[in-house]
Amino acid sequence: NAGVTQTPKFQVLKTGQSMTLQCAQDMNHNSMYWYRQDPGMGLRLIYYSASEGTTDKGEVPNGYNVSRLNKREFSLRLESAAPSQTSVYFCASRGGRERWQETQYFGPGTRLLVL
C-alpha cells in the first residue's frame, strides 16, 4: 500500500495563476483533510471531507476550493494564487468513526511557492 500520495511535490506559481493539488489514499478511509503548514504556525486545517460526497470548511478556507472526487481522491484548488498561499500543503486521511480509526495519516506534502 502506498498510503497517502500527493502530486506535485513542488510547484512554483505566479500571482494570479491557478492550480490543483492532488491527493489520493489507498487505505479505504472515509475522511480526508487538507492542511497548510507555515513556519511557527503548526498545521492549520483548510478543508475536510468527512465522507465521500461531503466537504466542509476548516480554519483557513479563504482562497481555496476542494473536490472529493471519489472515496480515494480529494483535491485542493487555488483559483487565483497569492503570495500569502506560499506554504507546504499536507493531505491526510482517517479510517472511520470507530475509536481505533482515529489516527490521521499524512501524505508527503506539496511545497508551493507563489511569486
Next chain:
Amino acid sequence: GENVEQHPSTLSVQEGDSAVIKCTYSDSASNYFPWYKQELGKRPQLIIDIRSNVGEKKDQRIAVTLNKTAKHFSLHITETQPEDSAVYFCAAKWGSGGSNYKLTFGKGTLLTVNP
C-alpha cells in the same frame, strides 16, 4: 472550535536527558490527543496518542500524560537520542461527533538532542 497551546517552541537537551513538551486545550469535550513527530522535510507521523478515559500511556521511551481537569497533556521522552531531534506537534480532537472529526494542532516544538 478548539484552541491548543504548546510549549516550549524550542527545546535543546543533551543526549540521555529527558525532554518534556506541554500542551493545553480549551474544549472540555475533546477526548482524543495525538502527538506527531515531523523530521525535517518529511511528513508528520503519529508517535503516541491518548484518550480521555486514561491518565497516562507509555510506549518504550515515550509517554503521554493527560490531566482533564486542568485541560493539559504532556509528552515525555526519556533517554533522548540524536534521532529524536525533530519537530513535535500535539493535537486535540474536536467536532460534533462521529465523522465530523477535526484535529487542532499546537504550533510545534523543535527538539534538538545534542550528542
